Amino acid sequence: MPAVPVHGNFRRYYGMRSARAAARASHAEPGVPLPRDNVDERVVSLLSWLSQHGAEVRRIERILDIGCNAAKPLLELCQLLPNAPKYVLGVDIDAELVAQARVALRQAWCERQPRVTAATVDAMQYFPACFSSLFGPLPFSPAGTETLPTYVHFVQGDWPRMEADPEGYDLILCLAVTKWIHLNQGDDGLILCLYQMASQVRPGGIVAMEIQPWRSYEQARSLSKELRASHAQLRIQPDDIEWIAERLGLQSLGTIGQGTGHGT
CATH class of the missing domain: 3.40.50.150 (Vaccinia Virus protein VP39)
Known part of the structure; x- marks a missing residue:
């Protein structure tokens, strides 16, 4: 039986937020920005803010997420930032949630959206979502490569x-x-x-x-x-x-x- 979430370590936290966001979307006023493609609404707001204030802030190369839970917003942010960060750390006091975050990282790696640049289109590397269930997850890239799994780390701690x-x-x-x-x-x-x-x-x-x-x-x-x-x-x-x-x-x-x- 799960422990009482006295640290806010809810097991179905993102499901609760998604339900609230969906309810808000059905009653939204015209012109109010809404979450897209089930992306956490906080990530949508942050990306919008960054696009408007890019000149005022430095390039995001290192990210810390305090109380990351199972890391849904953090992993979405890593994939949606215009430039991939170089180092990302998620910290949570709950060891079970840290384990869930690591599973989510592997799933995000399997289902990552292709990054398209002027020089290359890596769409051929895109892994259909069902494949990880059918054949198991993709292996992580070798250490030292600047791809999603290698720069993201999770630790348990206060x-x-x-x-x-x-x-x-x-x-x-x-x-x-x-x-x-x-x-x-x-x-x-x-x-x-x-x-x-x-x-x-x-x-x-x-x-x-x-x-x-x-x-x-x-x-x-x-x-x-x-x-x-x-x-x-x-x-x-x-x-x-x-x-x-x-x-x-x-x-x-x-x-x-x-x-x-x-x-x-």
């Missing part, structure tokens, strides 16, 4: 307390995670997380945070008596996160997009 990477990152994703760090590690843990992001993002890089509202804390605290006790001790609220981040050296570039979320 990221704010992990050793910092001295090379830093051009893009740090923290999607629907701040609440869980806050509830489990208190105000000090949240500040440590923000500090680590501010210290590990490269100059000209981006920290993309999806900050959960205070009302969703009320729902989450019911998962355990420890979360209820921690919730009662919190003094920082989600509305404080932006100004704390600014005081730690991050500059707000505004809202990337508005999504549906799932109270998680």
Whole structure:
């Protein structure tokens, strides 16, 4: 039986979000951008924002995803960025979700969309989705080649307390995670997380945070008596996160997009 997801480590998280996104799509106003081809709506919003602000940010070569879960948005982003990144790290506190992310990486490698350039069209390398079920997954490319599986890595750990990477990152994703760090590690843990992001993002890089509202804390605290006790001790609220981040050296570039979320 799965453990209670006190860290936000939901097993069917993306299914919950997709259902909400589909419901929003059926009631959308004209002109409101919607997710496409089942791509996570946060990825769609981020790619749109990057296309409009490309001159303001550095090329994305190194990506960190904090609380990556089974890595659906991260893998979609890797495949949809105009230029493939050189190093991608997904971190999650749940070892089972890290294992799922590794399976998803292999599946993404098998089903990757061909990259078309002026010099070459690699459509002949495209592997039909059913083949991995019929014949097993494709082997990964040799180490050292700059293709999807070789530059993506997943590790299990409590990221704010992990050793910092001295090379830093051009893009740090923290999607629907701040609440869980806050509830489990208190105000000090949240500040440590923000500090680590501010210290590990490269100059000209981006920290993309999806900050959960205070009302969703009320729902989450019911998962355990420890979360209820921690919730009662919190003094920082989600509305404080932006100004704390600014005081730690991050500059707000505004809202990337508005999504549906799932109270998680």
